[in-house]
Amino acid sequence: MNKGQFLVPLVIILLFFEGAFPQATRTEKDLLGEKQIPADAYYGVQTARALENFQVSGMLTKFYPDYVKAYAMVKMAAARANTDVGRMSKEKLSAIEKACQAVIDGKYHDQFLVDLYQGGAGTSANMNANEVLANVALEMKGNKKGEYTIIEPHDDLNMGQSTNDVYPTTIHVALILHNDKVVKEAKELAAAFHKKGDAYAKTLKMGRTEGQDAVPMTVGQEFHGFANQIEGAIDALVKSEAYLYEINMGATAIGTGITASPGYAEKCATRLAEITGKPMTLSKDLIAATSSMQAFVMYSAAIKNLAVTLSKISKDLIFLASGPRTGIFEINLPPLQPGSSIMPGKVNPVMPELMNGVCYKVMGNDATVAIASADGLLQLNAYEPFVAVAIMESQGLFFKTIPIFRKQCIEGITINEKVLQNYMNRSVGIVTALNPVLGYDKTTELAKEALQSGKGILELIREKKLLTEQQIKDLLDPVKLTSPTGPTKLQE
Template identity: 80%
Template sequence: MKKITCLLLTLAVITHTNSLFAQATSTRTEKDLLGEKKIPSNAYYGVQTARALENFQVSGVPTKFYPDYVRAFAMVKLAAARANAEVGRLKPERLAAIEKACQAVIDGKYHDQFLVDMYQGGAGTSANMNANEVLANIALEMSGHKKGEYQYIEPHDDLNMGQSTNDVYPTAIHVALLLHNDKVIKEVQALSAAFHKKGDEFANILKMGRTEGQDAVPMTVGQEFHGFGNQLDAAIEALRKSEAYLYEENMGATAIGTGITASPGYAEKCAVQLAKITGKPMVLSHDLIAATSSMQAFVMYSASLKNLAVTLSKISSDLIFLASGPRAGIFEINLPALQPGSSIMPGKVNPVMPELMNCVCYKVIGNDVTVTMASQDGLLQLNAYEPVVAVAIMESQGLFFKTIPLFRANCIEGITVNQKVVDNYINRSVGIVTALNPVLGYEKTTELAKEALQTNKGILELIREKKLLTEDQIKKLLDPKELTTVK
């Protein structure tokens, strides 16, 4: 199925590209170092994008699949153009046209022209040139010129002025991840709030806690759900802290970090402009050679996504266990019934939302492994594997952004407690004996625990039979606040 999906996506990109030719009443001719090539006259991309479309029909997932990624390219190019104008290198009239083009893309227009497959060789050169060509042709058209009239605004000389793919591409990824991180955090916050709301709702429902799958000591269902929420709060904090690594960018490094072709003062001004445009505290790396060679920022940020995945997977598995049953499982809680669970077993309803979340979490954890391997294998002054890093992290963000609200709305918000079940576990569990230690002493409670296991009776049942405690004493001992609150 996955192969079929990828094939269909690839065919969709090819079909879209072919449709541009079909819709075009004419073509224009562009050339690069490999020679001339026909481009549909209605296409905003140019010759290098066209070659990439032929060379990298891999996943069928084009740049436009991630809107924040497209916007990030436009933001970086806008910052670079303004910085180049400030140092006196880019002419004011060309800046004005480039600014309009970049803003249009930032506003969500022309995204259908960003067609290069996310998987590509060349360390992102094709993605960078796709942006350069599209923005140049938008600027030309907005200035009253025809697409391809590069004597007025040129993809390399103007849009890529003082730049290299090796500083533009990683910086664009940084910006894209930052833009989408805000959206992911917002969804995790809403999920955490849903767990905390359930925690308040279940605050006075006593249950048995478990360690290593065995009865432990009493707690409340509310404490359990607040615990889920607090785990997510910690994961949110990790996501926020990991942003700091993405703030550092290497614009002005150009090819390897020496700044060749960039004007003096350009790098510093570009960082200032990028911070204004993105609304994030972007700063220039203190060592551009290190920043161009290393992918530590991606490793650290991906680790925070993995941490969120591990947290969500643990919670999901706990919910599946707590809802197991209904007759032969734990069955302490009910998850909303969303669909029949079997094509052969009547009446079966599966925990599909926690299962879905687990599937996503496994993929995110796997993506983090991809980031790790790609980051460690880059050679010397440049890592050529940044494209797969971009794919892995953006996919993880996208999966969380789509799945977490479904998990919240279709599962967490509808959870209820099976009061009779949890009460029965409290009454029959040997684990309740720990709470009696201060009253009856360790030796007596040990005897009670042994007898309860041998006779299959509950601890409270034996206490009542032996009249070891009065009903008032039992009631006081089992008060949720007294039993579960840290003194």
């Protein structure tokens, strides 16, 4: 018997024994009855039901590590607050803290398996966290998974809580953690544009409005302009993060605080601030905070603003690099890959295109946030999971795409000085700078003649001996030509 003939019966035998010895399970129950849970699973019965009910997107909680960590931070804060008010024993707190810290450190994330798209206002996600943390704590204490008489997912991990305060608070924390990453990458992108601006600070070019020649500027000014637009968007992100600091822990079901102990809500906010290192505060109106999505709407608007900014810049780069032979070809984008399966030599602006596509998705996500936030009914918004998914996806797309865009595109941009100089020589736009020197009527005549003859403004000035070469040189001085006040007088 050769090797291949031997493997066939071996596979059959293995399949037979796999069926003969089913996976070990443990029995858990909820209000719907008993259910078999894989013995090695840290999740429990409610998570198992969610895994059956919400097989939607394939995007699982574990795919966003900061979101998983946020659950552990919130549960740790809640356990400490319950201990502060005398409701939880220090022994249980110790076990829960260790379990939460393990998740914060990146362990057990493979057990957070609920699809991000779910009904129930996030109940399945909250119970997934409660069950996993309870079983991790049990195992760390030397007990078996499922021994809930010792540490229970509802009574202990959800003590004084409801999905309706845990879920939005967790999302707030997750968005804050993500925002740090988005801001960091956006700052580095702005710095890359500033660096290009410094490199080309004295290189003249024609500015354009509505696609038409306008007035001279420097390439440096253009790139610094891109950087400052991004920094404006960063400022909005930082300011909008403040809306996420306000939380509704202690609100429980609708904001009345039922099942929460006196003083717990305030303690929980304080504890969460300590754990996250962020100035988390308790909302002054827990009913309003539980029913409203204002914080999400405000932050989503800021992330959309970044998308609008980056999309505008990306389109500008595509336009500036267009051609190369039949476009304006002022800049060169790094060639990254062949651009066509049929046209030899074609190289496409793939990185600005990628950034544009990401920005379109982020803008669409903001629309989802607006619609879902507006459709909340009375004291709770059941569509919070869809708001959360939309914003987290936008953040994730940005902090993953922006560094690629920076490294693969912006840092490698070069300019075509001969092209820029040719445009400067031929552009009619330079006449605006001559207004204070030659007067509006004369410059209007020059512009008209240039357009009719196809000659450049400087060419006509030389032909008509309107200015000396020294005066032309002074006129084209980048500092004088592009300063806010502009040239007012030329040397005689």
